[in-house]
Amino acid sequence: xxxxxxxxxxxxxxxxxxxxxxxxxxxxxxxxxxxxxxxxxxxxxxxxxxxxxxxxxxxxxxxxxxxxxxxxxxxxxxxxxxxxxxxxxxxxxxxxxxxxxxxxxxxxxxxxxxxxxxxxxxxxxxxxxxxxxxxxxxxxxxxxxxxxxxxxxxxxxxxxxxxxxxxxxxxxxxxxxx
Amino acid sequence: xxxxxxxxxxxxxxxxxxxxxxxxxxxxxxxxxxxxxxxxxxxxxxxxxxxxxxxxxxxxxxxxxxxxxxxxxxxxxxxxxxxxxxxxxxxxxxxxxxxxxxxxxxxxxxxxxxxxxxxxxxxxxxxxxxxxxxxxxxxxxxxxxxxxxxxxxxxxxxxxxxxxxxxxxxxxxxxxxxxxxxxxxxxxxxxxxxxxxxxxxxxxxxxxxxxxxxxxxxxxxxxxxxxxxxxxxxxxxxxxxxxxxxxxxxx
Ligand SMILES: [Zn+2]
Numbered sequence: 244x245x246x247x248x249x250x251x252x253x254x255x256x257x258x259x260x261x262x263x264x265x266x267x268x269x270x271x272x273x274x275x276x277x278x279x280x281x282x283x284x285x286x287x288x289x290x291x292x293x294x295x296x297x298x299x300x301x302x303x304x305x306x307x308x309x310x311x312x313x314x315x316x317x318x319x320x321x322x323x324x325x326x327x328x329x330x331x332x333x334x335x336x337x338x339x340x341x342x343x344x345x346x347x348x349x350x351x352x353x354x355x356x357x358x359x360x361x362x363x364x365x366x367x368x369x370x371x372x373x374x375x376x377x378x379x380x381x382x383x384x385x386x387x388x389x390x391x392x393x394x395x396x397x398x399x400x401x402x403x404x405x406x407x408x409x410x411x412x413x414x415x416x417x418x419x420x421x
Numbered sequence: 422x423x424x425x426x427x428x429x430x431x432x433x434x435x436x437x438x439x440x441x442x443x444x445x446x447x448x449x450x451x452x453x454x455x456x457x458x459x460x461x462x463x464x465x466x467x468x469x470x471x472x473x474x475x476x477x478x479x480x481x482x483x484x485x486x487x488x489x490x491x492x493x494x495x496x497x498x499x500x501x502x503x504x505x506x507x508x509x510x511x512x513x514x515x516x517x518x519x520x521x522x523x524x525x526x527x528x529x530x531x532x533x534x535x536x537x538x539x540x541x542x543x544x545x546x547x548x549x550x551x552x553x554x555x556x557x558x559x560x561x562x563x564x565x566x567x568x569x570x571x572x573x574x575x576x577x578x579x580x581x582x583x584x585x586x587x588x589x590x591x592x593x594x595x596x597x598x599x600x601x602x603x604x605x606x607x608x609x610x611x612x613x614x615x616x617x618x619x620x621x622x623x624x625x626x627x628x629x630x631x632x633x634x635x636x637x638x639x640x641x642x643x644x645x646x647x648x649x650x651x652x653x654x655x656x657x658x659x660x661x662x663x664x665x666x667x668x669x670x671x672x
Binding site for chain 2: 247250253254256257258259260261262263264265267268271272273275276277279280285289292293296297300304310312313316317319320337338339340341342348349350351352353354356357358361362364365376377379380381384385386387389398401402404405408409411412415
């Protein structure tokens with residue numbers, strides 16, 4: 244349990260601005276980093292960061308407990324997808340659907356891992372698995388698009404993504420217990 | 422759909438990663454409702470996907486060469502948050518202005534037999550507005566809070582200077598005669614969830630100059646067995662740092 248975040252969110256629900264400030268201090272680097280990777284532009288990433296934390300303030304009930312970083316990353320990615328959608332010059336390219344923000348992500352196993360640990364777990368994956376995973380998550384494109392771009396059959400891409408995620412889970416479990 | 426189950430599991434991974442288009446995502450969501458195998462796979466992969474985000478966490482210091490968030494973002498957010506929350510009256514202590522009818526409704530709920538108090542109350546209702554100086558009330562919540570407080574079925578537990586009100590699943594502190602917090606300190610509410618050994622921090626607040634404060638302390642009243650208030654530094658504490666001003670047991 245990420246007790247700190249749960250306590251702070253309870254205080255946010257009780258309209259305690261200082262609790263929001265503490266959450267910002269602890270998690271804004273995650274939000275901003277994801278937004279920068281996805282949007283590649285400072286002012287757009289700043290807008291998303293601001294939008295995410297104002298949403299935490301205005302709709303704290305969306306957080307149903309559990310993995311706070313996972314929840315806030317999901318909110319961030321969804322807002323980045325919206326931003327990509329609105330700048331999409333080729334509307335015939337379908338962007339992936341945003342994921343629900345009001346469901347608890349119970350598993351907090353990796354909530355406290357730092358960036359370096361996750362990066363080294365990612366680096367340990369074969370490139371043919373790592374690349375479609377990163378492209379799918381940060382690139383804001385569907386796996387069909389990934390298959391097309393990389394000239395790999397759709398079924399193969401799907402299986403590589405799944406195998407890569409499973410392998411990544413094992414690597415992250417190793418990082419947690421290390 | 423003629424997927425074999427293995428193909429469905431592939432789609433579950435894509436759903437967890439968030440690369441499915443809307444129609445496919447809906448199909449997977451429906452399937453997750455009915456299939457334990459896929460649900461377990463999904464739940465195993467979601468935190469892995471969340472950790473992907475962590476790989477991009479921006480650095481805390483610029484010397485590392487990676488992206489650093491501008492401190493102006495925080496300033497903008499907190500200005501927005503504090504602006505929405507309060508109507509500032511003197512720039513230093515922030516006040517929320519309530520119309521008289523709202524105060525009437527709230528004070529009505531403070532059932533007290535004291536004649537003196539009622540005289541004071543009537544006196545107050547003649548004023549055009551009453552400022553509440555605690556930090557925990559926000560305009561859009563006023564209506565539901567007032568109806569909770571005025572609810573005749575609400576459970577009320579007396580505490581020094583006011584009462585704890587449990588109503589419609591919410592828990593409030595309704596204080597009408599609370600001394601000012603010591604200089605440089607605030608009051609902080611705490612709740613004790615059922616089965617818990619430690620108090621959980623709730624809102625910080627300061628009463629107005631009449632000693633009035635209405636503070637929402639929890640949205641899970643059913644599972645809260647006690648409410649306490651202590652004196653804490655501004656911003657509150659994770660654990661109480663002073664003996665409680667009072668503890669109210671709810672049963
Ligand atoms: Zn299944």
